[in-house]
Amino acid sequence: xxxxxxxxxxPSGCFCNSNWALVRKPVAAATAAxxxxxxxxxxxxxxxxxxxxxxxxxxxxxxxxxxxxxENLLRLLQRYELPVEGACEASxxxxxxxxxxxxxxxxxxxxxxxxxxxxxDMAPFLRENSRLSCQIVLAAGLDGMRVTLPQATRxxxxxxxxxxxx
Amino acid sequence: xxTPLDPRVLDAMLPYCTGLFGNPHSRSHAYGWETETAVEKxxxxxxxxxxxxxKEIVFTSGATESNNIAIKGVARFYKSRKRHLITSQTEHKCxxxxxxxxxxxxxxxxxxxxxxxxxxxxxxLESAIRPDTALVSVMTVNNEIGVxxxxxxxxxxxxxxxxxxxTDAAQAVGKMPIDVNAACIDLMSISGHKLYGPKGVGAIYVxxxxxVRLEPLQSGGGQERGMRSGTVPSFLAVGLGAACxxxxxxxxxxxxxxxxxxxxxxxRIVSQLSHVVVNGDRDSCYPGCVNLSFACVEGxxxxxxxxDVALSSGSACTSASLEPSYVLRAIGADEDLAHSSxxxxxxxxxxxAEVDYTVDLCVRQxxxxxxxxxxxxxxxxxxxxxxxxxxxx
Numbered sequence: 007x008x009x010x011x012x013x014x015x016x017p018s019g020c021f022c023n024s025n026w027a028l029v030r031k032p033v034a035a036a037t038a039a040x041x042x043x044x045x046x047x048x049x050x051x052x053x054x055x056x057x058x059x060x061x062x063x064x065x066x067x068x069x070x071x072x073x074x075x076x077e078n079l080l081r082l083l084q085r086y087e088l089p090v091e092g093a094c095e096a097s098x099x100x101x102x103x104x105x106x107x108x109x110x111x112x113x114x115x116x117x118x119x120x121x122x123x124x125x126x127d128m129a130p131f132l133r134e135n136s137r138l139s140c141q142i143v144l145a146a147g148l149d150g151m152r153v154t155l156p157q158a159t160r161x162x163x164x165x166x167x168x169x170x171x172x
Numbered sequence: 173x174x175t176p177l178d179p180r181v182l183d184a185m186l187p188y189c190t191g192l193f194g195n196p197h198s199r200s201h202a203y204g205w206e207t208e209t210a211v212e213k214x215x216x217x218x219x220x221x222x223x224x225x226x227k228e229i230v231f232t233s234g235a236t237e238s239n240n241i242a243i244k245g246v247a248r249f250y251k252s253r254k255r256h257l258i259t260s261q262t263e264h265k266c267x268x269x270x271x272x273x274x275x276x277x278x279x280x281x282x283x284x285x286x287x288x289x290x291x292x293x294x295x296x297l298e299s300a301i302r303p304d305t306a307l308v309s310v311m312t313v314n315n316e317i318g319v320x321x322x323x324x325x326x327x328x329x330x331x332x333x334x335x336x337x338x339t340d341a342a343q344a345v346g347k348m349p350i351d352v353n354a355a356c357i358d359l360m361s362i363s364g365h366k367l368y369g370p371k372g373v374g375a376i377y378v379x380x381x382x383x384v385r386l387e388p389l390q391s392g393g394g395q396e397r398g399m400r401s402g403t404v405p406s407f408l409a410v411g412l413g414a415a416c417x418x419x420x421x422x423x424x425x426x427x428x429x430x431x432x433x434x435x436x437x438x439x440r441i442v443s444q445l446s447h448v449v450v451n452g453d454r455d456s457c458y459p460g461c462v463n464l465s466f467a468c469v470e471g472x473x474x475x476x477x478x479x480d481v482a483l484s485s486g487s488a489c490t491s492a493s494l495e496p497s498y499v500l501r502a503i504g505a506d507e508d509l510a511h512s513s514x515x516x517x518x519x520x521x522x523x524x525a526e527v528d529y530t531v532d533l534c535v536r537q538x539x540x541x542x543x544x545x546x547x548x549x550x551x552x553x554x555x556x557x558x559x560x561x562x563x564x565x
Contacts, residue, residue, distance in 0.1 A: 123383050124227075128398040132385060134250065160394060 031090040039049045057144040061088055062154040073144050079105075079153070080140040091159050096140035098122065099131035102161060103139040106154040110135040114147030175519055177411070178368035184414035185370065188407035196406050197395055207406040214413025221416040222341075222360065223351035230376050230396040231412070232406045235342035235391075236266040238361035238376035239309075241400065242338045243270040244305045245386030246359065249334075255305035258282045260292055261502040262319075263311055264340055271309075288504045289453035290319035298329060307359075312344035316499040316515060317452030318382055318461030320344070327356030336384055342366050343372070346419030347458055352377055358384050364408065368520060369415030373408035374385050376400075400539060422438045426520050427459075433518050433527050434459035440531040445538055447551070449509055451500060460518040465509040468548040469541045471496075474514060477537035481530045484515050489557065508557075 054075030059074055061069045061083060070166075073082035080103045083090045091102035107115065119128075122141050126132060139153070161169070188210060194203025196211045212226065219226040232238045247257060259271055261283045271281040282300045286292055292310060301308070308330050313320050323339055330337035338359035345360075346348060346367035352360060360377040364370050378384050378399065392401025410519035419426075442448050466474065471485045485497070496510035505513070516530065542548040547557060 121382070123380070124397075127385075128394050130394070130398070132249070132387075132398075134252070134385070 013045050016137065051151045054144075055146050055149075057146065057149045057151075059144075059148070060150075061086075062152065063089065064157050075144050075146050077144045078140060078145060079136075080144040082144065083153075084141060084171045088155070089170055090139060090155065091161065092140060092171055093161070093169070095172055098125060098141065100136070100160070101125045101138065102159040104129040104132075104136060104156055104159060105139045106133055106135050107137050107142070108135070108152040108154075110137065112148065112151075114145045116141065116143055128160060130158055130160060131155070173482075174365045174371065175368045175515065176521060177370060178415060178418055178520070179185040179227055180418055181293060181369055181414045185407045185411040188410050192406075194406075194446075196404055197393070206329060211404055211409045213408050214409045214411075217413035217417040218227045219377075220276050220363065221346060221350075221420050222362075222377060223353055225380065227397075228377055228380050230399050231409050232374050232376055232400055234374035235340060235361040235363035235366075236374075237400075238363075238374050239264065239266045239340055240270050241376055241386060241389055242359040242378075243267060243307065243309055244274060244389060245399070246338070246384065247274050248277075248387040249385050250306045254304045256280045256282070256302050256305045257307050257309065258284060258297065258300050258305060258311075258335075259309040260284045260286055260311070260321075261511055262290065262308065262314055262316075262499045263288055264315060264342070267309055267311070267340055268523070278321060286502050289456075290314060290317050290451070290499075290503045291453055291456060292321055292326070294322070294325055294329065297326065298333075301330075301333050305333075305335045307338055309338040309340070311340040311342075312350070313341070313347075313461070314452070314499060315343050315461070316497055317503065318343075318457045319452040320348070320456045322456070324355045324358065326440040327349060330358075343458060343461065345461065346416060346423065347430075349423070352379070353489055357564050362412075364412040364415060367415050367419050370408050370411040373405060373412045373497075375412065378487070422520065429524075430518050430520075431459040433522060434462055435526065436463075436524070436529060437518065437527050438462060440528075441534060444531075444535045449505070451503060453503060453514060462516040462518070463513055464503065464516070465513040466538050467512070468507060468545045468551055469512045469538055470545075472516070473510040473535075473541055474512060474537060477541065478530075478533055481526075483517075483530075485511075485513055500539060 056072050057075055058070060058072045059082065060109060063069065064169055069086065069088060071082055071086045078096060080092050080096055082094060093102040094100040103124065118137065122138050125138060126136055129136060188207065194207040196204060196208040198204025216226040218229045221432045232241065257271060257274065257279060259267060259281065269472045275281055275484055284292060284296055284300060297308065310321050310326055312323050327337050336358040337356060339357055341350060342351065342363035343366055344360055345362050358379045362375040364373040378386065386399060388399050388401065390401050395401050396403060438450060439466065445466070449465040451463040451465060475483060477483055496507060497513070500510040500513055550557065
């Protein structure tokens with residue numbers, strides 16, 4: 007299994023002291039291939055009723071995506087190759103997967119933790135309905151959810167470049 | 173207006189002006205790490221003085237910037253749902269000007285009047301709060317008349333109505349105990365040079381639980397939790413931290429001493445001169461800020477006569493303007509009295525000899541100017557000045 011060096015918590019701590027932690031990334035070989043291009047659900051994604059999500063990109067165009075209950079929203083969006091960044095690979099250490107959700111107070115949406123709020127603080131163009139998509143787990147009650155991508159992330163690729171999922 | 177640097181604050185700052193010059197945001201080398209450690213220590217020192225968590229402190233260039241960030245930042249973030257702000261008529265100019273700027277952006281602002289004591293009427297605040305009120309901003313201690321607002325009660329009221337409460341505590345922090353949790357304060361402005369720290373630095377406290385969000389005024393690399401981009405001036409931050417730590421240490425001693433000197437000043441002047449008005453509530457106040465009006469004496473003449481003492485009529489930021497102070501007008505002071513008001517500031521380094529010198533000089537000069545004043549002559553004869561019909565020439 008690949009072992010990756012990831013910062014335990016991005017904003018504080020220096021390069022060389024013990025804030026770096028070894029994190030074992032739980033990726034099955036089949037899934038690694040699945041994440042790269044297919045829009046079918048990966049082999050190890052949790053099975054559940056389908057959940058459809060409408061994603062509005064920053065030009066206003068709508069995309070329909072369909073995932074499964076229990077699936078991570080960020081991974082779903084990336085499966086469909088939508089231009090969503092995920093620099094820290096869903097480890098709650100950045101704010102690049104920032105999205106706006108249409109019903110932030112929905113009971114089916116997992117409530118925001120303080121750690122997520124801390125990361126969201128640093129996202130540009132923050133709004134009251136901002137969330138980190140890597141912290142949203144699809145549920146049946148979220149079927150029909152509308153998610154909007156913000157006009158930019160904390161990365162400054164002003165030419166429009168969106169880094170591919172790692 | 174300001175305070176001198178406490179020598180101990182200068183001691184703490186100097187190394188960060190010379191050898192320890194690294195950018196605290198540089199993550200990859202020792203110059204950065206050592207200054208980052210110092211800045212984080214300063215942050216904790218500021219937090220401790222006000223009962224906050226270090227993560228809730230953002231360094232700024234001073235209380236003016238902090239006030240701008242609090243008012244404009246909160247209003248703009250919540251603008252889709254909330255379009256109303258409440259403040260008082262006696263706030264510092266940067267608060268009032270920020271509110272006026274927001275009015276031109278389409279927000280509505282209620283400027284609450286104050287009682288003749290200078291204190292806010294809580295009932296008027298309660299009735300002013302609307303469902304679309306984003307923020308209430310009321311300063312803790314007024315910079316012209318020294319009045320201390322009942323921030324604990326204001327905070328409790330705002331919390332119960334779900335409205336954020338911001339207080340400009342520039343004149344209060346370090347001089348009296350403040351606890352942001354006990355007082356339900358959501359945002360607070362702090363000024364370095366009001367508590368024997370350096371000029372050019374301040375801080376804003378932004379509550380994390382429940383989270384207060386704001387739209388940053390300054391765009392950039394996202395420093396200070398995204399709220400205030402720009403390299404934190406490490407030596408200034410260290411100075412602010414040291415000043416806060418010292419203020420916590422010295423608070424009880426300073427408070428007793430300043431109170432004693434303040435009483436001495438007022439008692440000696442009032443016992444030797446008649447027709448002196450003490451502006452602002454004397455029970456709920458910071459004793460180190462005394463504002464006196466001398467009837468029938470022209471204010472500028474008195475200030476010029478008292479040139480060798482650093483005094484002001486109105487605050488430093490209004491001292492160049494020609495109209496009398498809006499704060500004095502808000503407490504209902506007569507325009508003539510407002511013109512002849514003087515603010516005396518007493519602090520950690522003020523000596524008893526300086527207070528006595530000021531009292532003697534002030535009494536002498538007021539008597540001299542009153543001798544020259546035809547209005548004074550009329551008052552002595554028992555004429556009611558308000559009954560006079562003045563003619564235009």
